[in-house]
Amino acid sequence: MSAPPARERFLEQLRLTVAEGTLGKLTLGKPRNEGAGPRNLHVRPVALKSGAHLSFVWRHADRDVTKNHPHAEALVELERLIGRDFLDAHLFAADVSAQLECRPDGTARLRTMRGTGPAAPVDAGHDRAKHHAVPADARWLRELGVTNAQGRPREGMADKLRQVQRFAELLTPLIDEAFPPEARPEGTPPLRLIDAGSGKGYLTFALAEVLGARARITGIELRPALVELCNRVARDCSLEDRLGFVAGGIKEVPASGCDGLIALHACDTATDDALALGVGAGARLLVVAPCCQKELRPQLTPAPVLAPALRHGIFAERHAEFATDALRVLLLEWAGYRSRAFEFVSGEHTAKNLMIAAVKAREPGDPDRAQAVRELAAFYGVKHHALAGRLELDLAPKP
Ligand SMILES: C[S@@+](CC[C@H](N)C(=O)[O-])C[C@H]1O[C@@H](n2cnc3c(N)ncnc32)[C@H](O)[C@@H]1O
Numbered sequence: 574m575s576a577p578p579a580r581e582r583f584l585e586q587l588r589l590t591v592a593e594g595t596l597g598k599l600t601l602g603k604p605r606n607e608g609a610g611p612r613n614l615h616v617r618p619v620a621l622k623s624g625a626h627l628s629f630v631w632r633h634a635d636r637d638v639t640k641n642h643p644h645a646e647a648l649v650e651l652e653r654l655i656g657r658d659f660l661d662a663h664l665f666a667a668d669v670s671a672q673l674e675c676r677p678d679g680t681a682r683l684r685t686m687r688g689t690g691p692a693a694p695v696d697a698g699h700d701r702a703k704h705h706a707v708p709a710d711a712r713w714l715r716e717l718g719v720t721n722a723q724g725r726p727r728e729g730m731a732d733k734l735r736q737v738q739r740f741a742e743l744l745t746p747l748i749d750e751a752f753p754p755e756a757r758p759e760g761t762p763p764l765r766l767i768d769a770g771s772g773k774g775y776l777t778f779a780l781a782e783v784l785g786a787r788a789r790i791t792g793i794e795l796r797p798a799l800v801e802l803c804n805r806v807a808r809d810c811s812l813e814d815r816l817g818f819v820a821g822g823i824k825e826v827p828a829s830g831c832d833g834l835i836a837l838h839a840c841d842t843a844t845d846d847a848l849a850l851g852v853g854a855g856a857r858l859l860v861v862a863p864c865c866q867k868e869l870r871p872q873l874t875p876a877p878v879l880a881p882a883l884r885h886g887i888f889a890e891r892h893a894e895f896a897t898d899a900l901r902v903l904l905l906e907w908a909g910y911r912s913r914a915f916e917f918v919s920g921e922h923t924a925k926n927l928m929i930a931a932v933k934a935r936e937p938g939d940p941d942r943a944q945a946v947r948e949l950a951a952f953y954g955v956k957h958h959a960l961a962g963r964l965e966l967d968l969a970p971k972p
Pocket residue numbers: 769770771772773774775776793794795796821822823824836837838839840843846
């Protein structure tokens with residue numbers, strides 16, 4: 574597999590240093606449009622009462638403007654800016670510095686310095702693997718058949734490993750945002766997390782690895798054989814204090830007292846079942862990466878202007894995915910969650926790379942937000958959406 578392009582490698586380095594807490598500072602320069610806007614952006618980590626943030630200082634010709642963002646939000650914003658609004662980016666971390674120079678024609682060059690050594694390109698392969706928060710040589714990865722004895726991904730498992738590493742790395746700042754460390758002094762019981770549709774447990778184990786004693790994670794999985802396998806590997810790797818697996822359907826398993834709900838590629842409406850389980854349990858944090866959005870496809874009766882385009886299957890499929898996930902985000906907003914949607918891993922690792930992250934922020938039931946859900950549903954002709962049904966929001970237009 575060829576190495577990802579320079580910009581993507583730079584962004585991965587940035588996410589990694591933020592996840593590991595080793596970022597010193599990041600500067601963006603060379604604005605694409607040299608008008609009256611900011612000339613530079615300086616970013617550095619700050620510890621606020623509400624948790625770890627990145628402080629953005631926007632440098633204009635005549636003033637500085639400062640704004641602090643939680644990590645996940647900051648990374649989404651930086652991804653939007655780097656190589657787009659700003660052509661140069663320079664990252665300084667504990668053991669690495671990286672300089673990205675983008676050209677207006679879309680090409681880019683990346684130079685990386687590790688420690689005090691000479692400049693060298695970042696290796697997209699094994700050299701970086703050892704820096705991941707989920708190390709590729711972890712015993713449980715071997716026991717679950719993801720890696721071989723040398724800590725290298727087995728045939729066909731490299732993309733899965735990368736997805737799980739990215740999901741777990743992104744979860745650390747989201748957990749800090751939802752459960753600020755200063756609000757959880759020593760002696761606070763571990764967070765109770767659920768991994769819904771845990772499959773072979775890759776993500777469940779990765780979270781246990783990354784979160785350590787901060788969390789106790791329960792995987793819920795329909796297939797008893799996988800549950801048995803995962804519980805055995807947890808015991809063999811002495812991780813049974815941190816994680817366990819339960820056989821059953823997401824809808825059936827009791828979740829009261831759950832602090833956070835996570836689901837990676839729970840197929841079709843199983844993602845809705847997972848979100849509804851978390852909302853019903855009062856979980857503060859919900860993080861899902863949906864897949865196989867089939868439910869709405871037969872219902873789509875879009876505005877006449879879209880009809881000729883949607884006769885093409887691929888456009889209909891993408892609209893169905895968009896409508897499904899956009900309605901999920903709006904429904905979570907209505908249910909009282911501050912919600913975001915972003916790509917959590919490069920598209921070369923999986924096309925199913927959308928992540929929805931939601932943190933409980935307010936009381937549920939805002940009528941304007943209910944209206945936004947209904948209007949989007951009506952636009953696409955959607956009458957049933959599994960999450961709306963589970964949360965008991967009637968999609969029928971209201972006068
Ligand atoms: C695509 S796999 C993803 C597994 C795992 N999260 C991962 O990313 O490696 C989806 C898993 O969800 C399980 N699943 C689907 N619907 C479920 C339900 N309603 N309740 C529990 N598990 C379910 C399936 O058996 C399958 O193992």
